Amino acid sequence: MGSFPISPLALFATLSEVIDESWTVLDESVGASAWLTRFVPRTIPGTLFKSGGSSLGWALGAAVGVKLADPARQVVAVVGDGTFVYGCPTASLWAADIQKTPFLTVINNNRQHTATRNALRIGxxxxxxxxxxxxxxxxxxxxxxxxxxxxxxxxHGETVDRIDDLKPALERAIAAVRGGQAAVVDVRTSHVAG
Ligand SMILES: Cc1ncc(C[n+]2csc(CCOP(=O)(O)OP(=O)(O)O)c2C)c(N)n1
Incomplete structure (x- = not known):
């Protein structure tokens, strides 16, 4: 468990330790979505959203939208590294700062676009x-x-590549969000076989 890279399961299990059931989860984690649902279960209706369409880049802007609609909510966008880039992070994080809509982003950074790779392999x-x-x-x-x-x-931005560093990094990021600053935790995870 202590070594690089972190498994996405360990990432989500740790995330579930630092957010409670009141947090709203925006799931754009693509290939890791089934694990996110399993390891970060939501019990309150209206605290889990996914994009209804196939076009990536929804979660970061949606996080700003959720915070505008309900500023009291704590929001975490869980994204792949591809999804993060598709979410226009400079624009979304700038908007979060200007509009005072701080949210947490957690990147399952497996350093590849797994879905695209799998599609190419199959085809x-x-x-x-x-x-x-x-x-x-x-x-x-x-x-x-x-x-x-x-x-x-x-x-606030942090990179994590060892599991022992993950929980403290998430806690610092959450403290930043509670203090009014958006936060991104870039977690270097293992490739998923495919
Ligand atoms: C706007 C847009 N461009 C391209 C795609 C095609 N596409 C689907 S999944 C994917 C890769 C996603 O990569 P990542 O977020 O890292 O997740 P992973 O597949 O590694 O779980 C791409 C490019 C898309 N759905 N939407």
Whole structure:
């Protein structure tokens, strides 16, 4: 459990320890969604939302919207690394700052677009990418520094790559959110087989 990379199951189990049932979860975690539902169960109606459409990039803007509609709620957007980028984080985090709608973002950063990789593998099992192990635009490794991007947008930002560091980082991020600042915790997790 102490080693890199963190499993997404451990990520979600730890997240469930630091948020209570009153938190609203916005799930855009794509391939990890089933685990999120299992390990971060919601018991109160209206505290779990997913996008009804297939177009990625919903969660960060939706988090601003939930906070505008109900400022008393605590909101966490759980996203993949691809989803985070599709969510226009500079715009969303800037809006959170300007509109005073702080929310927590947790990135399940498996450093790849797993869904796209799986689709390519199924459709083209003998593809050049499969044969050579070169997955341009699909493997995002090493990734950009998303925590630095968050800080550039006046949000709290942290990168976590060891499970022992995860809970304290989430607690610091939640403290930032409670203090009025959006927060992003970029958690480096394992690739999921596919
Ligand atoms: C706007 C938009 N562009 C592209 C896609 C196609 N697409 C579906 S899943 C996905 C990758 C998501 O990657 P990530 O968020 O890292 O999650 P993972 O698949 O690794 O769980 C892409 C590019 C989409 N659904 N919407």
């Amino acid at each position: 083209y099992p003998e593809s050049y990418a499969e044969r050579t192990g070169s997955w341009p635009g699909i493997l995002i490794d090493p990734p950009p520094d998303y925590a630095a991007l968050a800080r550039a947008s006046r949000a």
